[in-house]
Amino acid sequence: MDSLIFDLDGTIWDPIDTVLHAWNSCIRRHDRIKGELTRGDLEKTMGLQMPDICRKLFPDLSEDQRRYVISEFILSEKGWIEKQGGNLYPDVENVLIKLSKKYNLLIVSNCQDGYIESFYQFHNLDKYFIDYENPGRTGLSKGENIQLIMRRNNLSSPVYIGDTSGDLNAARYAGIPFVYATYGFGEVTEYDYVIKEFKDLLNLF
Template sequence: MDSIIFDLDGTLWDAIDTVLVAWNKRINQLDQVKNEVTREDFRGAMGLQIQDIGRKLFPYLDEETQAQVLNECCNLERDYLEEFGGKLYENVEDVLKILSQKYKLYIVSNCQDGYIEAFYTYHGLGKYFLDYENPGRTGLSKGENIKLIIERNHLTNPVYVGDTAGDLEASKYAEIPFVYAEYGFGEANEYNYVIEAFDELLDLF
């Protein structure tokens, strides 16, 4: 193994509480949205691409209005994440510091452009990662973005660490092993490895 590619939400951090504050602040200013979103709403949407999040959270809106609402919410979300951050899972930085001395580290997340950058800005963890990708920049699926990272960085034996069935499918698409972060938001019924806490990566690798 020469590298580890990480999912972000549910794998490295839980930013739902900060995102909720930002989204509901903007939602309360938008007449077309009926209700505030809840933490459970977001848990059920984690790992989805932004268009699918719009369909899940605002099914009563047409696609154009969904896109407008999402854009408004995501713009404020980035500002909030840069200012307030999210909740890192236990020992994340300590583990990344150790792993980065042996492996090349990357992030591929189903998020909008600027989200990973906000994670880097608030928590100061960008120094451990060599590259990152998301559909907000490329318009590609998670599996395609994983392949893009592999090709762009000439990786020969990577693994992907994530917490959802979507992460499993993306790993299969990219034809690389999947490490299931069981402590995260989602569920996966297949995996090559499983961890119940982030620091268990040190026992695996």
């Protein structure tokens, strides 16, 4: 094994409280959206791409209205994350320091363009990762982005670490082992390895 590719939400951090503030600040300006979102609403969408999230949360809006809402959400979310970040899981930076000395570390997340950059900016963790990718930049699925980042960095034997069935499917699509982070947002019944805390990666690898 030469590298570890990470999902972001539910694997490295929990951003929901920050994202919730950002999105609800936009929702208050829209008469067509009845009621603000709750943490539970967002937890149910973790792992989905933004268009799918908006279809799930706002089924009564037209596609044009959803596109407009998405553009507002992205701008608001980016600003909030840059100012207050999210909740890193325990021991994340200490574990990344140790892992980065042995392996190439990368991120592939189903987020919009600018989201990972905002995460890096607030938490100053970019120095541990050699590359990252997302559908906001490429328009590709998570599995395709994993393959893309593997080719771009000449990775021969990576694993993918995530917390949802979508992460499992992406790893299977890319043909690499999947590490299930049970502390995240999803429930997965099939995996190659499992961790109950982020620091378990040190014992696993």
